[in-house]
Amino acid sequence: MNITRSILLLLVVTAIAYAARSFLPAGAMVTGSGAALAFGFLIIAALQVSHVAEAIRFPHLTGYLLCGFIFGPSVLRIVNQPMLDDLALVKGTAIGLIALLAGCELNFKRLRPRLRAIVSISLGSIAVSTLLLAILFYWVATILPVTAGFGFIQKAAVALICANVLAAFSPAVVIGVIRETRARGPLSELSMSIVVLADLAIVIGYSLTSTAARTVFPGAQTAGGMEVLVTHIFGSIAVGAGFGIVLAVYILRVRSRTGLLVFALLFIAAEAGRVLHLDPLLVGLTAGLFLENVSPVGGEEVLRATEAVALPTFAIFFAVVGAELHLHAFLHVAPFAIAAAAVRAAGIYAGTKLAIKAGGVDEKVGRLVPLGLLSQAGVGLALAVLVLNDFQPWGRVLGTVLLGSIVVNQLIGPVLFRFALAKAGEVSPEPENGALQPEEQHA
């Protein structure tokens, strides 16, 4: 792809979006927030930026994230906050699809020989990184004015909650990089299995620690109690299984426009999930796992049916995530955020190193696995926002530190994981399905 052409096209669509945005005074609306404009602009711009990223050997995902960040509310403001708010449903649907695709690729039979490795690396990396992060955040709590006056128990609760949030991984990034590079092999499978299963543990862990923390901070909002946890996790799993059954029956009986049905179901999950406290990630993941491991149809059918729309889904999801990054808030807490990212990386590396021997993992793959666990996005962001909103006043300060640290991991993680996949020799050189012939490209 000609980079000059991509840059020129990017300039053209930016000029159009900018011109359209100049139509209304700030804060005014005529027929909506312009979410469709933001949606179209972000998809096109993200794909053009990803071409530039590819040329300098960066993952497309980094291009999508940077695109959202540059054109989002923090920098150029082509996409403003009301537009992003209205894209929340698109984001929810996209995360559901990403999780569904992950589930469809996780075959338990195939993973059985690696189960010990998956469990030991998950436990090892989470345990060590949580421990190191807890120590760091305890120290941070002693020096920040907003928490300096807390007693030991309160500081410990703050440290535990923050450590729990930063221990999260990013299934979306890992799946995104694997799909983008069409990687196949033990590192891809191991990384994907670990991030998916470990994130489930992180979500449960957060609900438990935040419930405990509420007893220490009586003023905290009560949005994350055990009742919500049960609905959130088991309700999502039940709905996901239901969707899996519907999809299996549809594929068996109808087998036409399966991709559209997938989107319809995920849209319903995202929309109904807001009132029923369902998590689109868990719903999608369960549906995918059901299809691949329980139903007679297998996940391959869904992967094929959604192939054409997977690229725009990834592009819009990561561009929106990038647009949600707040530059000013990050700069404010940058030293703490960078320190937390470094401690997290060290914890993941040390934890994996310990687990490799216990899990019987191949030395070469084991050395590269930590690079697949560094990324953070959806789950980490969601939990950080919960801290920010639920635990006032200290949540506002430490939530910003958490978000800042996630920004660092978000930008570095995909690059390192792509490097690891290339190093492991798992990046596929084959052309993508549906690729045009050379003579067609030059037509």
Added chain:
Amino acid sequence: MPAEQIARVVIALAAAVGLALVAAHPAVRRFEQRFGLSVLAASGFPLLILGYAFRNFGVVTEQTLADLRPAYEFGLGWIGLVVGMQLNVRRLDELPHSFTTTLALLTLPATVLVGLSSGLLLAIFGLTHGTGLLRDVLILSACAAVSAPANLRLLLRNAPSRSTQIVSAVTQIDQVAAFAILALVASMFRPQATVLWRLPRSGWFIVTAGVGFLLGVVIYLLLRNVRNRTEEVSLLIGGIALAAGTAGYLALSVPVVCALAGAVLANVPYRHKARLEATLGDFERPMYLLFLFLVGTTWRPLEWQGWALGVLFAVTRGYGKLVGARAAVRVAPADLPSARNLTLAVLPESAVAIVVIFSLATLDPEPVPGIAWGINAVIIGSVLTEVFVQAMQRREARAVGEETGRAVTHFV
């Protein structure tokens, strides 16, 4: 959320998914083709009614509709692009010379008659120039123009072979005529709002044309050097959303802007045009179904004025098509079937009519009652027309069966 409400939501969503499954089933499409039913009649009405029921049972809330706004704009854009792509000048050049006259005659009388009669009725209902009388008259006229093909195999069985080509083209290009009226109406009757661009009303017509043309060129440039189909679909989705979003943000008519972009795409030398049209066609039907569901959520069928207007709309439109068909057969007898069968062939109303009136209604943040009656009229008018066409087709099929001794089902 109370348990009763949760159960209601779950049951309703399950019903929606079930209906969507049925509507998407290939057997339903075969059924439509066999009986010459329009998308509206076969799958559209159930979804329309479902939308209405969901809104009244509290399943679809204001928040849900606000959430669906980007999807709705995108769907309008998709439909607009599909309509615009039918305006391929080279393909039109291949049609018989009588096509233009036939198109004008099958479109204009119905448009004028519906405009005059509905204008009179709306004036009786108390609408004035200040409350949108002229706008509603013009938009109902545009809705009268569009048609969907009936069972052409049955109705044109004894007609010259070119007649099928002409009638099919008429049912496609009359949509462009309706969009032209929509462009005019959307420019002349823009919503009043605090905006930074100050233009005369006629200036907005130029802006609409310019934005549509520019976005058509941009979509072409984006698609021109794609590496694979996945990228093509991504950029197509992005291009349509950008066009729809830009139009929506500027309070221009979304389907019109996207139709102009589609017309540009149809006439530039793009090597994978057939594949692009296939991709657009694949999603066209679901877009209509989503759209009709949304129309259902704002439908107000209990207002009697809409029913009166609907009956008048169906009758005058049908009469206008008959007058036009008679004139067309007189002008080009060698290319067309009998006036009766030609009328029946172009009588069913296309779902584009609902797109036209609903897209205008949503341009105005505070719509006046005339538009709500108009939506009702178009929906009721299309139901009445569909019932009439089906009855006439059954009669025609029975007559053929008696003539030839073949079963009625041979043609239906």
